[in-house]
Amino acid sequence: MKEVTANRLSQRSDYTYKFNRKAGRHGWLRLTPAYSVRIVEELLSQAPRHLRVLDPFCGTATTALSAAYRGHDAVTIDINPFLVWLGRVKTQYYTEQTLNRAYQASEDVILQIHKGAVTPVSPPAIHHIERWWSPRTLEWLCQLQGALDQLVPPETDEGALLRVAFCRALMACSNAAFNHQSMSFRSEGQQLRLMQPDYAELFREEVSFVLAGARENPAGRTHVILHDARRLSTLSEGTFDLVITSPPYVNRMSYVRELRPYMYWLGFLSDGRQAGELDWLAIGGTWGVATSRLASWEAKQDILIHRELETLLERIAKPSNANGRLLAAYIRKYFVDIETHLSELRSVLSPGATVHYIIGNSSFYGELLPVERLYVSLFAKLGFKNISVCPLRKRNSKKELVEFDVSATM
Numbered sequence: 001m002k003e004v005t006a007n008r009l010s011q012r013s014d015y016t017y018k019f020n021r022k023a024g025r026h027g028w029l030r031l032t033p034a035y036s037v038r039i040v041e042e043l044l045s046q047a048p049r050h051l052r053v054l055d056p057f058c059g060t061a062t063t064a065l066s067a068a069y070r071g072h073d074a075v076t077i078d079i080n081p082f083l084v085w086l087g088r089v090k091t092q093y094y095t096e097q098t099l100n101r102a103y104q105a106s107e108d109v110i111l112q113i114h115k116g117a118v119t120p121v122s123p124p125a126i127h128h129i130e131r132w133w134s135p136r137t138l139e140w141l142c143q144l145q146g147a148l149d150q151l152v153p154p155e156t157d158e159g160a161l162l163r164v165a166f167c168r169a170l171m172a173c174s175n176a177a178f179n180h181q182s183m184s185f186r187s188e189g190q191q192l193r194l195m196q197p198d199y200a201e202l203f204r205e206e207v208s209f210v211l212a213g214a215r216e217n218p219a220g221r222t223h224v225i226l227h228d229a230r231r232l233s234t235l236s237e238g239t240f241d242l243v244i245t246s247p248p249y250v251n252r253m254s255y256v257r258e259l260r261p262y263m264y265w266l267g268f269l270s271d272g273r274q275a276g277e278l279d280w281l282a283i284g285g286t287w288g289v290a291t292s293r294l295a296s297w298e299a300k301q302d303i304l305i306h307r308e309l310e311t312l313l314e315r316i317a318k319p320s321n322a323n324g325r326l327l328a329a330y331i332r333k334y335f336v337d338i339e340t341h342l343s344e345l346r347s348v349l350s351p352g353a354t355v356h357y358i359i360g361n362s363s364f365y366g367e368l369l370p371v372e373r374l375y376v377s378l379f380a381k382l383g384f385k386n387i388s389v390c391p392l393r394k395r396n397s398k399k400e401l402v403e404f405d406v407s408a409t410m
Helices: 039-042 062-069 081-091 098-116 137-150 157-172 188-194 201-213 230-232 255-266 271-282 289-294 306-316 324-348 370-381
Strands: 050-053 073-078 221-226 240-245 348-358 362-364 367-369 383-394 403-410
Touching: 039 240, 050 062, 062 073, 062 081, 062 221, 062 240, 073 081, 081 157, 081 255, 098 137, 098 157, 098 201, 137 157, 137 201, 157 201, 157 255, 221 383, 230 324, 255 271, 271 289, 289 324, 306 324, 306 362, 306 367, 306 370, 324 348, 324 362, 324 370, 348 370, 370 383, 370 403
Parallel strands: 050 073, 050 240, 073 221, 240 348
Antiparallel strands: 348 403, 362 367, 383 403
8 A cells, every 4th residue: 555644635435335335245335434455455466376265344345354354264253133134144144045035035025015915014213203204104114124024034135135125225315414523413404305116126136236235246256243342362263364353533523423223123132221332332432321430430550651651641531521531431432442452462463464454543622633543542552563554535624634544563
């Protein structure tokens, strides 16, 4: 990857999720913070031989799928069970017979809904669900999920593929908007255009998109595991030659918030407290109860970069900053967790292994948090070598917010 200086960076949409949208399986489901398959491909193109690749923060399985397409063996983990499910579906090998069954099942689903022969499910307990879908759209989604449950078992390959299409459909006809860093909702004027879609045709289009991606089977083997990135020494998968990952950023963006519609509809969540509990378990999680628990959280010991971080945290926590103490606790916990993760990472790396961490810096109350430099310090104090920082792109209009590739060898 060609290195450029930070002051010559552009926003580079090809280094964001926007590049993934039409890239086959990579574009199946959107996660706003997801990093670009192009970044992963550029890093993998430098690999001179067959490798064992690890991504300890699976997300939408970008690294694992890209590595498998190039014939590498990949292992990826995540603490979120929905992302583990999605990663397994995205990296699975599908036969033509499976794809034909999935297509026929989708037509049967549409036919049964048209005939009125389906028992609809109850809508999920999403808070203010009326902001997401109009009453007519919600009625149709309940019929669609009822038909899927009735006709296509979720544990089959065709059932998994059609549920990815269902997830795409429920977002395509929702009021959610993605024109900001995180998800928001369309205005009333924008919502009017979505009131009378052809639901059956919309579902057909999403099925077609998913099945087209499923025809491009990966050559390498993948293993997607429900596991905690802070407990890598208990991972029974051997050692790895290459790590390419994008951990959560220190910006209070909740992955659970982005994933809620999928997780509620598919049964991975049933109420808001479960969402908060899951986010509390995640590194950088701040949804619901995760935020309230930060108020009483205390680090049990100093982290390796304590002195480098403490002065900045004192400025963030000063009384004139609303919620400053809470945000300082959030940042401190983030780096406690990341240090634990990187300490554990050493136990699963082969001698000479290379790691790439795609991360972004942050700003709180005008204080720039130099995340890339703090990662460099952690790598150095944990015994990594050949540490370097390559700025990749500006993250938005604020010139100081940049995305970096922090790399090192073992």
